[in-house]
Amino acid sequence: MKKKLAEIAHSRAGDKGNTLILSLIPFQEEDFDFLVKEVTAAKVKTHLSHQVKGEITRYVLPELKAIQFTCLDALAGGVTTSLAMDAHGKSLSYALLEMEVELDSGPSQ
Amino acid sequence: MKEKIRIGCGAGFSGDRIEPALILTEKGNLDYLVLECLAERTIALAQKRKQQDPNTGFDVLLERRMEGLLPLLLHHNTRLITNMGAANPLAGAQKILELAARKGLKVKVAVVLGDDVFDSISGNELSMEGNKPLHSYGQLVSANAYLGIDAILPALKTDAHIILTGRVADPSLFLAPMIHEFKWDEDDFKLMGKGTVIGHLLECAGQITGGYFADPVSKPIPNMHELGHPFVDVFWDGTGIISKVDGTGGAISIQNSKEQLLYEVIDPGNYFTPDVIADFQKVHFEEIGTDQIKVSGGTGKTRPETLKVSVGFQAGFIGEGEISYAGANASERARLAGEIIQKRIGHLYQEFRIDYIGMSSLHGEKLSSHSNPYEIRLRISGKSPDKTVAGLVGEEVEALYTNGPAGGGGARKYVHEVLGVVSILKNRYEIKSEIRLFES
Incomplete structure (x- = not known):
């Protein structure tokens, strides 16, 4: 069964120039390992291919039970000169949360 | 020496709401209020206003924010630290003195200068973003270095009520009063890291009390229409308790704190400010009461030898x-x-x-x-x-x-x-800050 990330995790988007930063935090801490296994940098790169043109680095933070994706060349030049409606990319947290994951190995809920 | 100080954050960007800072100052029992009002582009825009009229170039809302705030700050003995000076802190200070004179109030303002390094830019420097010379981007209009605690501390040592800066790293606005009050050693990078974590969590004001977090389905937050802005009780050992004024809207939670900790952080193990390369990886949040989150576990490594300079260009x-x-x-x-x-x-x-x-x-x-x-x-x-x-x-x-x-x-x-806006790095020892004092 497939589920959207939005059902098991939350996210905040931040920008630094042309770099997009997306956190991914499970609602239930016990789902952290599942997210680490399923939501790889490569999968996020495929999911956000229309938006992220550069490399994605994933930071796994076991103490915080959070994951972070730092995405290069992701904001059409960055907030100061971009033609995009959402030049900061603030809404892109919800683009990440649209990603679907397979629930066989299952999160807790 | 104090064991605990309380710092509020009443604005997280130039266009932020005005009344949360008034509520914080009136009811928050604050030692310090920070208003963080400068983004990368905001200062370039301010520089352009200053070019057109040398009496402008400070934050466009400075006068409106200070109108209600100034009497409250003086009455409650709360010191204000703010980057609302933007491209012209000297003119901003004059505006505050005029306002004080109109209200019959006596106020001292310390202005922090030195971030404007436009005259020292050749245009041949290579940008961090594209590794291209600055002049290739277009006509340059501004260059402002991110100053740190070393620029703010001399102002805190005066008896100024208001410390008005231009471009300063956001967390430094919070770290400086901690160092000042607790007599921390600036080379104690663990403490610099802890203070930087707290500053980073607070600097976007409403983003730690439920703003930019709320989702009525998955992350509901009460009374968003009257969202309270945060304050933090910082202890001498670098731990902090983040909270807000009772009765204001919003909520402070561990979930929200995690989101804000990672907000705009490129590498959680290496967060660069002028003061420290901080490490956020082992930050720990604990809920100790309703809307009370204890923060600990931040640390840091060293101090960077360079400062980031934001360079504005006509695009x-x-x-x-x-x-x-x-x-x-x-x-x-x-x-x-x-x-x-x-x-x-x-x-x-x-x-x-x-x-x-x-x-x-x-x-x-x-x-x-x-x-x-x-x-x-x-x-x-x-x-x-x-x-x-x-x-x-x-x-x-x-x-x-x-x-x-x-x-x-x-x-x-x-x-x-x-x-x-693009960035370059500049040797920190080539950038000199100074303070000037004014009183009404």
Whole structure:
């Protein structure tokens, strides 16, 4: 069964120039390992291919039970000169949360 | 020496709400209030205003914010630290003194100078973003270094009520009073890291009390219409308890704290400020009461030898035009309208973009392929060095009223000047800060 990330995790988007930063935090801490296994940098790169043109680095933070994706060349030049409606990319947290994951190995809920 | 100080944050960007800072100062029992009002581009825009009128260039809301705040700050003996000086802290200080004189109040303002390094830029420096010389981006309009605690501390040592800065790293606005009050050693990078974590969590004001977090389905937050801004009790050992004034809206939670900790952080193990390379990886949050989150576990490594300098440049003009279509075949008519404009003027622009608002303007076609909304707003934007050419975008969209698809309504057009920002690194020892004191 497939589920959207939005059902098991939350996210905040931040920008630094042309770099997009997306956190991914499970609602239930016990789902952290599942997210680490399923939501790889490569999968996020495929999911956000229309938006992220550069490399994605994933930071796994076991103490915080959070994951972070730092995405290069992701904001059409960055907030100061971009033609995009959402030049900061603030809404892109919800683009990440649209990603679907397979629930066989299952999160807790 | 104090064991605990309380710092509030009453604004997290230049356009932030005004009343949360008033509530914090009146009811928060604060030692310090921070107003963080400068983004990368804000200071370049301020620099342009200053070029046109040397008496401007400070934050455009400075006077409105200080109007209600100044008497409260003096009454409650709360010191204000703010970067509302923007491109012209000296003129900002004069504005505050004028306001104090009008109200019959006596106030001392310490101005922090030294971030403006425009005169020392040759244009040949290579940008961090593109590794290209600065002059290749366009005409340069500003260069402001991110100053740190070493620039703010001399101002705190005076008896000034208000410390007014230009470009200063946001967390330094919070770390400086901690060092000042607790007599921390600036080379104790663990403490610098802890203080930086707290500053980083607070600097966006409402983003730690539920703003930019709330989702009525998955992350509900109460009373968003009267969102309270945060304060933090910082203890001498670098732990902090983040809270807010009782009765204000919003909520402070561990979930929200995690989101804000990682916000705009490129590498959580290496967060660069002028004061420290901080490590956020082992930060720990504990809920010790309603809307009370204890923060510990931050640390740091060393102090960078360079400071980041934001350089503003003229990047031409962006023209925009919008028009809406609704009902049967709305998306097809919107697409036809987009094609018409593309064929007529698309070739005139360095960058040209067609968005379908309500369908694919935010995240492109891929994620929105299943949507079929009742109404679509076409938005076209184009960038040009020539203001007239940029303006043509809106004119052409408006002309779709009589020359385009059926039922196009509500056309709007805009043109604005674009200031780009790129960064360079500069040896910190080449950048000298100073303070000046003024009183009414």
